[in-house]
Amino acid sequence: MRDATAWVHGRSGSLASLAQADVDEWLAGGPRPFLHHFLTWAGRDGSSRRLAAPRPSSGGLNPQALSDDERWRLFADVTSDASIDPHTKFAAGLMLMFGVRAAKIVQLRAEDVAVTDQAVIVRLGTEPLVLPAELAPAAAGAASNRTAPRMFVESIEQEWVYPGARAGHHMAPDTLNSRLRAVGIPPRLARTSALIALAQELPPVVLSRLTGLDISSAIAWSNAIGANNNAYATAVIERVGMPLPTL
Structure with missing residues (x-):
């Protein structure tokens, strides 16, 4: 931050008079990893107008995966x-096959899981996801049994598929992760592995629509592993007997 302050005084005299053109010119001289955070701080503090600089890389994908x-x-x-x-x-199943994080899973509402004679459909993103045949019974069972033990009594949660200990609240993500670890599922590795596999075969927009993954995150995963954005994941989907959804 000291370098940025010195540059500001040398360039324009004050943060208030700093323009985006000044920032762009300084960036042309090479990467400035700290500049994004400095400008964000200055803009939030009111010391300067809202200016932009590239966010520093987070270091890429976690190389550890199943x-x-x-x-x-x-x-x-x-x-x-x-x-x-x-x-x-x-x-x-959602974590191993589709890379859905616990914080997203516990926010599933009863209306997000539809059970028909032909399939079980879950809505994680903007498009419905038809579940693999092996996972459908568990999804149907979870959606139909929303009983939650509370204060030594059991109550039926009307809204959440994963009811929490407090009425009207869903389960805490950490609680779900603990349950997964107890049955031998490592949440971080499971999610990373699924996203690596899907991002290599699904275009980012499709990945986002089906799993609810933020589009910018889907693009980042795709770019990080060199995915082919024109490929469609028919091979992965066929392996679990999942019909392609209509987009």
Whole structure:
């Protein structure tokens, strides 16, 4: 920040008189990793007008990930284990297959899961996602059983698929992650592995629409792994018997 302050005084005299053209000219001389945060601070503080500089890289993808074989083995083990409750099983499938984070899963509402004679459909993003046949029973079970133990009594949550300990609130993401770890699912690795696989085969806009992943994050994942944005993930979808949704 000291370098930025010195540059400001040397260039325009004060933060208040700094223009975007000044910033662009300084950036032309090379990367300034700290500048984005400095300008954000100055703009929020009112010391300068709103100016922009590139956000520094976060370092790319986490190189640690499950292999596809391991991910599919975990998916098969979880979905076939009758001792695992439907809510945990449903969450594990969403994380292993579609990279959905716990914070997104616990926000699922009853209206987001539709059960028909032909399929179970979940809405995570703007487009409906038809679940794999192996995961459909768990999703249907979780959606139909929204009983929550509260103050030594059980109550039915009308809104959330994952009810929390407090009436009207969904489950805490950390609670769900703990349940997943207890059945052998590492949340971070599961999610990373699924997103790596999907981003290599799905265009970012499709990934975002189906999973609810922010479009900027979907683009970042696609760019980071060199995905082909013109490829469609028919191979992945066919492996789990999931029909292609209409977009």
